[in-house]
Amino acid sequence: MAISNIGVGSGLPLDQLLADLRKNSEAPLTVIQNKQTVANARLSAYGVLKSSVEAVQKAAEALGKASTYGAVKVASNSTDTLTVTGSDKAIAGQYNVEITELAKAQSLVALGREDRTSNIGNGGVITFTLEDGTTAKLDLSGKDTSLDAIVAAINADPSLGVNATLINDGSDSPHRLMLTASTTGTDASITSISVDGNADLENLLGYDAADPSAHTLEQKTEALNAKLTINGIEITSQTNTVTDAVEGLTLTLNKKTSTDPVLVSATRDPSVATKAVTDFVNAYNNMNTNIRQLTSYNADDGQASVLTGDSVSRNIQSQMRSILDFSLPGTAVGTLAGLGITTNPASGALTVDNTKLEAALKANPSEVIAFFAGEDGLSARLKKTTESILNTEQGIISTAQSGAKRQVDDLKTQLASAEARIDSQMEVYRKQFLALDKIVTQMNATSNYLTQQLEMLSANATKKN
Structure with missing residues (x-):
């Protein structure tokens, strides 16, 4: 709301007074805005937690595939x-x-023709039969029967099992139709071609592998396996x-x-398995680092992080760490440490000894598979836990996000309501100041008029004396 030009007539600093009143009235908004900042930061932090757990879940899935260890x-x-x-x-x-x-794929070549664009007889139905017994028909009834049109029609129908092209041999009748089986091998070879309803086209394309000399279509390349x-x-x-x-x-x-x-x-190829393990370790360490950063507290300056003291973060961290204590009794592998994967007691980060891991994969592949990909192995346990954590309806992250989102929305409503109340109060003040300015302006005008009249009376009296 504009507040300028108030007090110009009266000479009173009403515009500054109104600005000061707004500033004092808006001071409580800072409290709400600070709460908004914290709530938005928590909502964002839960998003980071969710992404971190999803990455662990994805990496754990690779650990659970038998193909990872049989590559x-x-x-x-x-x-x-x-x-x-x-x-x-x-x-x-x-x-x-x-x-x-x-x-090799079979190829057949027809006799040459002078013109590739003129019709060869009228219509007709071409039947192709392949060695594997497949039969397919190409109906040219009422259609163009030129060499160009036949090539286009054959190539437009992959079910025929034949490809067509035109070869120019440079003779007086240079245009020769070449038919090639779509795939190699004897099963895909053409055993017969017949044309019903068009004798001219039959003379050009007729073919019988059992009696090739009975027709003019000639086999140039024999189908071979x-x-x-x-x-x-x-x-x-x-x-x-x-x-x-x-x-x-x-x-x-x-x-x-x-x-x-x-x-x-x-x-x-042990590299596939070692990469899967390394990817899991990296995903876990990234999640662990994120949780530590989001929940840290600096005792020296008393500075807390956005999720310091948050039960959701501690719950996730606790569940994940408990899974890493998994062991497979009665095996040489036994635990993660037996595979060369150790935990830093101070930070909780994992470290992989690739030499020890590859040795275990070579010496005890079935036990490694059972440990990671077994029915009750590490991957299955991680899958169950992460699915529970990430459940969109009852998972702890989803619940926390919903709570944080409600708080953000509530604070947004509170801020909008408070701003509206301040604007309303400022409008009341503005109208009162405008009225005051008008009254003082009028009083100043009256005062100036009376002063002027008195001065004139005083001057007239002086002249008479």
Whole structure:
């Protein structure tokens, strides 16, 4: 509310007086604003706690996966010839691979035509039959039957199992339709093509693998299966990507072997497990650091942190620390310390001895898996605890956040109400000051008038004397 220009007529400092009154009236607002700052800080701090626990939960999930401990590292000593990838089902071992044949896709080529845009007969239904018994039809009834249109129609329908393109051989009838099986291997090869309702198109595209000389469509590339041996065992594959020969390994064949076989190795890869453990330790330490910072108290200057004395933080810290005391009786591993993971008694932070951890993974892999990923292992216990803490309806963090949010909203309402009361009171003062200013201004004008009249009377009396 504007307060300037009050008191100009009267000469009284009413605008300053009104500003001072507002300043004194707004002093109690500082108390509410300070409470708002604290409440918002608590709400933010609970958000930090929640994120920290979620990070621990996510890291614990990785610890609970059996694949984390069964990971293998795969390699090929001749990647130009063969590449290999592995899944979590791969088993450590070495394999000598000889490749005697690569899989190829069949290709058929039609006789050349002078024009690629003119129709070849009218309509017709083309039927494609593949070696695996698959049959598919392409209906061209009422449609363009030129070479360009046929290529577009075939390529637009992947269910046919055939791809089409045009080859220009430079002759007087240069445009030749080439059909290629969509995938490699004999099962995907074309055994017959027939056209119903269009004799001209039948003459161009008709094909029967059992009697190829009966038609003009010519096979240029024979469909072949990949052939290889793995440690002397003969393997046949429809494609050059062999996925089911060795469990957990995918072999991609690039070319035939010449003299020596390709050596494919699969060795245990402890780095996946050590990374999972390290990620968990880092997530736990981050949570522990956040709790310590949010609840710390400086005895020297009496300065408290935003969650000093907060029961929610202490509860989370207590629950997490109790889980770390978990032990697996009757095993060489036993505890976290047996795996090289120790706790700093002063700070509560965890430290990992990777050498000791990798030794345990090598010497007692089944016990390590049981400790971390067992039905009642560390991961399962952490999952149960973190789910309880993070429960959106009854979890301690959610409950604390709801309380802090209500306090923030209440303080916002209090502040708005207090500001409204002050504005209302200031408006009353402003109107009173305006009235006062008007009265004093009028009194000053009357005073000035009377003074002027008296001065005139005094002057007239002096002249008469």
